[in-house]
Amino acid sequence: MINGRKVIGIIGGxxxxxxxxxxxxxxxxxxxxxxxxxxxxxxxxxxDIPDRTANILIGSDAPLKPMAEAARRLEAQGADLLIMPCNTAHYFYEPLCQHTHLPVLNMPEITAEYCAEKGLRCAALLATEGTIRSRIYDRFFAERGIRLLTPSPEGIKKLMHLIYDEVKAGKPAHPEVLWPELEALKNQGAEVFLLACTELPLVFHEDDPRFCFADPTRLLALAAIQAAGGTCKA
Amino acid sequence: MINGRKVIGIIGGxxxxxxxxxxxxxxxxxxxxxxxxxxxxxxxxxxDIPDRTANILIGSDAPLKPMAEAARRLEAQGADLLIMPCNTAHYFYEPLCQHTHLPVLNMPEITAEYCAEKGLRCAALLATEGTIRSRIYDRFFAERGIRLLTPSPEGIKKLMHLIYDEVKAGKPAHPEVLWPELEALKNQGAEVFLLACTELPLVFHEDDPRFCFADPTRLLALAAIQAAGGTCKA
Known part of the structure; x- marks a missing residue:
């Protein structure tokens, strides 16, 4: 806490x-x-935090220990609240909270609350296989009566390729291969597409004229500014 | 040190x-x-580090204490080397080094070395009044026999407005008001313009077709990657 404002700690990487x-x-x-x-x-x-999706899919909690260590280091350094820019890592949200005294803002919950405030009734989840299969977002949307659609197996495969083989690999990205999948989800009733892997807002944008995207990274940033006692730009 | 690679600490803000x-x-x-x-x-x-230029111009070393505290926190947290994305803060480089056991990479020195390797004979310094008047860059260029030009008083005023009233204030920036100044420096022999305030690469770019810019922030990033044992992209 400095000048009445809290220090934000980011469990990054x-x-x-x-x-x-x-x-x-x-x-x-x-x-x-x-x-x-x-x-x-x-x-x-x-x-050095191991891949979240790979570990969730084999039932391992290997990412939890280095995440908890980062939380403890940030706490020791003076952080007052924690955030993490990885949707899939929120699979470990509850055990992580056991390892720190600090509040940890929950990105999927913040995103669901945003959709509820907008009066949306149906959202489509664009995410890693780990986030989709472990149903990290589902509870928060169900609690608010919002239907949550997920991509087809072929769509998930394309998302994983975009996230891992292009964005994370530092290679040119081709988000346009997802357009037919997005059209299909729109036809099923999706009013908004959640960019629920933090690599996705690097290639899809909220000002896209074709599709309505919501960026959980931006929503988490706004929530963190407010929680720290800052003022968000109008 | 993790997996044989060093941890980079950034004294930021x-x-x-x-x-x-x-x-x-x-x-x-x-x-x-x-x-x-x-x-x-x-x-x-x-x-919370006080403004560097304002303090240098009144002969105060107020920024040094919080910079040294940040250095100590980063060291305690596991950093193996330090960098700071502020040219003007390098005025406090030598006393800062007294407050930490870690090596601190020197952005102005790295920039001078880059110009020497390129075989350049004359560079123009685009920077804050604090960086220009305290001659932070001068020694490193003189040692390498490279002439260092500085903007006119009117040019410095325009740079300060661009840096403080536009970029740092989060307002739309108008770098084009500097073009006549850059033309004048080019006519005086400047082969390269050093973006020697870390706010400047946010508004001037190395791929500009009109002027040849060098970005000390990017040069510092490359030096830090190498010092940490990483590999720079080709």
Whole structure:
């Protein structure tokens, strides 16, 4: 806590580009006229956290230990609240909370609340196989009476290729291969597409004229600014 | 040190957007095919460090104490080397080094070395009044026999407006007001323009067809990747 404002701690590295994207979105959305009016943010971009999807799919909790260690380091360094720019990592949200005294903002829950406030009734989940199969988003949408559609097996395969073989691999991305899948989900009633893997807002954008996207990374940034006592830009 | 690679610590917050820019340039320039192949980076985006230029111009070393505290926190957290995305803060480089056991990479020195390797004989310094008047860059260029031009008083005023009233204030930036100044410096022999305030690469770009810019933030990112044992993208 500095000057009445809380220090934001980011459990990062999941992935590194998504961590930079979240950090950038906190800065861009903070009402500030000078460096000193911005929020104090601590980032542990720990790239040694094992792949979340790969571990969830084999029933391993290997990512939890390094995530908890990062949480403890950030706490020791002065963080007052924690966020993590990885939807799939939220599979470990509850055990992670057991390892830290700090509040951890929950990105899927914040996203569901945003959709509820918008009065939406049906959303489509664009995410990793780990996030989709472990149903991380489902409870928060069910609680708010919002139907949650998931892509076809072929669509999930295309998403995984886009996320792992293109964005995370630092190669040119081809999000357009997903368009037929998005059209199909729209025809099934999807009013909004959740960019529920933090690599996806790097290639799909909320101002897209074709589809209505919601960016959980941006929603998490706004929630963190408010939780830290900052003011979001209008 | 993790898996034989060093942990990079960033003394950030000077300014926040420049910190995100440096972090992004480390990620973009690291040869990595997965999250786990990226480097471990710790960031202390401490926005409570007082303005560097304002303090240098009145002969105060107020920024040094919070910079040294950030260095100590990063060291305690596991950083093996330090960098800071603020040219003006390098005025405090030598006293800062007294406060930490870790090596601190020197952005102005790295930039001078880059110009020397390119065989350049004359560079123009685009920077804050604090960086220009305190001659932070001068020694490193003089040592390498490279002439260093500085903008006119009117040019410095325009740079300060662009940096403080536009970029740091989160307002639309108008770098084009500097073009006549850059033309004048080019006529005086400048072969390259150093974007020697970390807010400047946010508005001027190295691929500009009109002028040849060098971005010390990117050069610092490349040096940090190499110092940490990573591989820079070709």
């Amino acid at each position: 999941m992935g590194p580009m998504a961590t930079a994207d979240l950090f950038m979105k906190i800065i861009e959305n903070t009402q500030a006229a000078s460096d000193q009016e911005h929020l104090h943010v601590l980032i542990d971009n720990n790239t | 000077m300014g926040p957007m420049a910190t995100a820019d440096l972090f992004m340039k480390i990620i973009e320039n690291t040869q990595a095919a997965s999250d786990q192949e990226h480097l471990h980076v710790l960031i202390d985006n401490n926005t």
